[in-house]
């Protein structure tokens with residue numbers, strides 16, 4: 001049993017993990033339990049200062065069961081995905097010693113000890129902003145640190161993968177590839193970093209959170225139905241994605257925005273075409289999503305080279321990647337021209353890195369009203385505006401991978417009781 005005398009110590013760690021957006025999509029599993037995909041995928045990690053999960057994992061001999069709180073509310077850990085992550089991390093736990101607190105936990109102790117986990121997403125959960133990706137990556141990372149697991153980020157990614165496939169790509173910053181692997185046990189299905197976030201730091205990312213009422217088909221259900229019914233998905237996974245992955249790696253390595261943008265848009269559009277090819281068809285994008293695509297396509301065509309790439313996950317939100325800050329300010333002007341806010345409160349309409357709006361000359365609602373129509377529609381009939389169709393915009397950029405937060409102020413659990421603060 002534990003070498004420590006007293007039963008009332010609590011040992012904890014707190015980690016912060018980013019979310020990610022795929023530019024070559026993961027859609028379809030070959031193994032539902034282990035979460036093994038039918039193709040490789042590539043993503044860009046988003047700056048955790050704007051979108052991230054913070055998770056505190058704690059252990060104490062006084063805990064009677066494993067418990068978890070998400071955004072302040074207790075949730076059940078009984079689901080298979082949580083159980084897989086806990087089991088896999090526990091199996092790799094090592095000795096932990098904290099001399100100052102008089103704590104000694106041996107490898108064997110971990111099987112008998114219970115954990116408390118508290119997690120907080122600094123953005124809406126289940127709003128199509130990939131909370132499950134940041135969430136399961138942070139769970140695996142924080143538990144791994146708590147239990148002194150010696151595995152590296154790639155090996156941890158194979159555990160996060162069993163929580164949610166896209167989560168394995170959130171163990172690294174910059175551009176990340178999830179290698180599908182060949183093994184039946186999933187041991188070689190893991191994420192690797194292609195380049196860190198400094199490699200291509202011109203890029204600016206604007207997310208349009210699109211107002212939507214309808215409840216969408218979850219990614220898990222949607223991709224299962226696509227695997228069962230879409231012939232286009234089979235063709236995509238076998239013939240299209242392997243070539244696209246190589247081209248995308250090349251584009252990222254060379255910071256070739258023209259290729260990057262062409263591949264990103266084509267892959268998003270093909271993913272949504274697969275959804276339409278599914279029986280019954282799945283509609284993730286809505287009229288606003290389609291309008292954003294048209295606006296970007298028209299603008300890109302009017303320029304010598306593409307300025308912005310778009311990509312959409314399993315929902316109507318647009319993720320727009322601008323080639324540089326200049327392109328991002330022009331993008332913000334266009335977006336605000338077409339989608340002015342419902343209220344006069346700009347500060348809650350553009351969140352994240354607000355300096356992009358400032359650079360675009362947008363300081364108040366009067367500046368939005370004064371925006372001229374974009375030059376590419378100059379000769380056309382006066383364009384329509386779609387006030388209120390976008391809920392808000394998040395301005396961000398490529399960001400770093402997981403980190404430990406050492407300041408106990410940032411912990412989500414009380415260090416004496418092990419309960420949420």
Ligand SMILES: Nc1ncnc2c1ncn2[C@@H]1O[C@H](COP(=O)(O)OP(=O)(O)OP(=O)(O)O)[C@@H](O)[C@H]1O
Pocket residue numbers: 053070119120121124125126127128129130131132133134135136139218219313314315
């Ligand atoms: N911080 C977290 N820690 C652990 N699990 C989380 C966390 N945040 C979300 N999850 C898990 O992810 C689930 C939400 O995932 P879901 O796929 O429905 O939404 P999403 O990831 O926000 O959107 P999408 O996958 O469509 O981009 C939650 O019900 C919970 O099980």
Ligand SMILES: C[C@@](O)(CCOP(=O)(O)OP(=O)(O)O)CC(=O)O
Pocket residue numbers: 021022024025026027035041132163164165166167219220312313314
């Ligand atoms: C469209 C996607 O965002 C699908 C993500 O699916 P999830 O990772 O949420 O699915 P599960 O593995 O079943 O949890 C594309 C992507 O992120 O690659």
